Amino acid sequence: MSDFIRQLGFAARGLRRHPGFALVAVLTLGLGIGAATSVFSVVDAVLLRGLPFHEPDQLVRLISNNPARGIDRFGSSPLDFLDWRKDSKSFAQVVAWAAGNATLAGGPGVEAARLDAEYVTEDFFALLGVNPPRGRPLLASDYTGGQGQVVVISDALWRSRFGADPGVVGRAVEIDGHAREIVGVMAPGFRFPNAYAAVDVWLPYIFGPDDLHSRGARWLSVAGRLRPGVPLAGAQAEMTALAARLEQFDPAHNGGWKIAVMSLQEATVGATRKSLLMLFGAVALLLLIACFNVASLLAARAFARRGEIALRAALGGGTRRLLAPLAAEGLVLALAGGAFGLLCARWCRDGLLWLAGGQLPQLNSPDLDMPLLVGALAFAILAGVLCSVLPALPVVRGAALEIRRESSGSRRTASIRRVLVVSEVALTLVLLAGAGLMARTLFNLLGQDAGVRTANVLTFNLVLPDSSYAKAADQGRFFDALLTQLAAVPGVINAGATNVLPLSGNDWSISFDRVDRPKSEMDQDSAEYRVITPGLLPSLGVAMRRGRGLAAEDRVGVPLVVLVSETFAKRYYGGEDPLGKQIKIGDRTPDPRTIVGVVADVREDLATPAPPMYYVAAAQHPLDAMVITLHTDPAVASTTAVLEAARDVVARLDRNLPVYGVVSFEQVRRESLGRRRLSALLLGAFAGAALLLAVVGLYGLMSFQVSQRSGEFGVRAALGARRVDLLRMVLGQGLRLTALGVALGVGAALLLGRVLAGMLFGVTASDPLTLVAVASLLLLAAAVGCWLPARRASRLDPMSALREE
DSSP states (O other): OHHHHHHHHHHHHHHHTOHHHHHHHHHHHHHHHHHHHHHHHHHIIIIISOOSSSSGGGEEEEEEEEGGGTEEEEOBOHHHHHHHHHHOSSEEEEEEEEEEEEEEOOBTTBOOEEEEEEEEOTTHHHHHTOOOSEEOOOOGGGGSSOSSSEEEEOHHHHHHHHTTOTTOTTOEEEETTEEEEEEEEOOTTOOTTOSSSOOOEEEEOOOOTTTTSOTTOOOBEEEEEEOTTOOHHHHHHHHHHHHHHHHHHOHHHHTTOEEEEEEHHHHHHHHHHHHHHHHHHHHHHHHHHHHHHHHHHHHHHHHHTHHHHHHHHHTTOOHHHHHHHHHHHHHHHHHHHHHHHHHHHHHHHHHHHHHHTTSSOOSSOOOOOHHHHHHHHHHHHHHHHHHHHTTTHHHHHTGGGOOOTTSHHHHHHHHHHHHHHHHHHHHHHHHHHHHHHHHHHHHHHHTSOOSSOOTTEEEEEEEOOTTTOOSHHHHHHHHHHHHHHHHTSTTEEEEEEESSOTTSSOOOEEEEEESSSOOOGGGOEEEEEEEEOTTHHHHHTOOEEEEOOOOTTOOTTSOOEEEEEHHHHHHHHTTSOOTTOEEEETTTOOSOEEEEEEEOOOOSSTTSOOOOEEEEETTTSOOSEEEEEEEEOTTTSOHHHHHHHHHHHHHHHOTTOOOEEEEEHHHHHHHTTHHHHHHHHHHHHHHHHHHHHHHHHHHHHHHHHHHHTHHHHHHHHHTTOOHHHHHHHHHHHHHHHHHHHHHHHHHHHHHHHHHHGGGOSSSOTTOHHHHHHHHHHHHHHHHHHHHHHHHHHHTOOHHHHHHHO
8 A cells, every 4th residue: 555655656746747748637537527527417416316305206297188189288277186186096195286476565665576476286285295494384274264364485585585584484474465474484495396497485276266167277287196006007097087087077178188197207307308318428428538538648658658667577567566657647647637627517517507597407406415526536536547557558568578669569559549539539520510410400590580579679577466456457557558658768669568478488378269160169279379469569570461450449348359370360261361250269258359460470489380379459358467578779778778767667657566577589589499509508518628639639649659750750851751741641640530530420420310309400410511510620620730740740850860769
């Protein structure tokens, strides 16, 4: 042991005499270790670790679907949920929830706050097996005294709004105009059921008469806990039979509707699985490239010490003793590289989470805990030792043969380095191809016409509390007054409002029926439902194709009207003219609506075609929650000035209304591509790092070969070889190795392209333009890496080179 410690000391002193070599090796290994550790911490938190609840394997989601109508994932109606809970025997608990917004009233010097709320049914916290560390969860008694009595708040809200007051439990607060008692404060990081964004409050959901109106109104999310011993397949069989009974009982609303039972883990993280595994594969390739690079550097280092190794062999040193100094050197580099990698891992993880924004479920925190750090350091040590020992074996085995430059050990060492460099190039091309395909996908999506104007459009959200705006007429008057005053703000060209903003990721689909060709309720078609004010379409630049738009005269008391999109008109009216035709929309309005206009299509997702859509007048169907859009003229007023003026307008109308979700429409468009943008950015970063490592590897190999062939170059020069000939010779050798690596990499990229196929848009996994572009980039980078060694070879003095030989 003491001998090995001495070897470590010798290795450290030896590396201090070659700081350039040591620095490159440490940075290379640290970069790979840091990136891999950070990505693995996220993959572990999202995919590998169980959900942070009691017996998470027993938790499932119950999801409605209708294969005949192409609906694979939908909510449940309250009536169906109550039947599921009552009639199913496979579950210990079945609960439901609905996301919403709530307004926390302000006070003296304190503004009202908009809250992200979850309205949950009985046993919600019992289902998860979690309890607030302060106070208590919602109990059955909280559902019997009428809605509006109690609330459980998040740790973040407790700290930001109540200053982490330990006496907050029992305090009365006003939420949506109702006095509620705070009965519990959840633990830090608890955010279920919204795994992608913070939840501020959990409120009891007590069904009222409006909720129990129809089985066709499906907006609830449902989860359950399996009874002990009940398998997922058994629960699925029971729910399939239950769905069939409900279809028989109410075919008009439940015809064709099925129930899928899915593990809660899969339902929560399944959408991100492919992206995360792709990133994990990319960072694994980067780590492998880093290891190949370090192995190549250490192979050159071992060859440079061949004289020392030969002397040790002559003095009777066996293979083990000859390898010990090299292994010690690799271990010192591994420890330094591992330490640097662990430091990088924290920065990389924070950067990854920042880039991801709301694109990753965060029920588990991606911590860099001790087991992960120890594992990363152990891998660094293993990689360092293997990278130092394996490439050095040919040198050590040839030591007894009095190693010389042209010995078999030399040739074998050079061959190993060539194989490592070719492998680096091949893996780098795979990463570059993936990054190129994702970049082209992102470029193609950004070039898609969304059907709306996104430049110079400011948006924000408002929710009216039902305590002050219980009647639809009150809601309509407020938004009328608001938009009238906003339109008068300097710099505002148009002001509008809608229930769902395009490209926001939200949807609101409602069935409809043609009056002239009625269908049974179970056979009715559906379309995206938008409630808008007359200024909405002009503010977003949505073009009218036929007929007229909505007007101020389209109010309560006059015949109901509706606009339809071009896709709606083509799909449901074919060659007929829809203008003047009437439809009934299932928004609890029994009267038919007359189609008065056809407008251009608006995409809800840049990667998919525009869905059929209809627009009803907000004055004829007022809502309490709307997204406000302001088309601004930057030449008249800045965005900041317009926003401040808009806040003043809202405050004048109702000082208790919080303005939230302020964002430009351009940002909404960018964020709609969040997952693809994240994949493109990270793949690009990994590919750039891999390209740099590959160039470093080529440079090191060519420098090594130039130094070993200096005598040969001297002879060639003495015999009349021109500098350009020597330059071409060295560059050609480097580029041939690169070309071989490119060929292997293209084959690997084509094989692995199927992994990305589902994430691409407007480009195929075997796109020749992308492959040619990244191959050209790699060849150009290789030429740069080989230039300096080639230039040095061409400038060798023949006499000096021959004297050294």
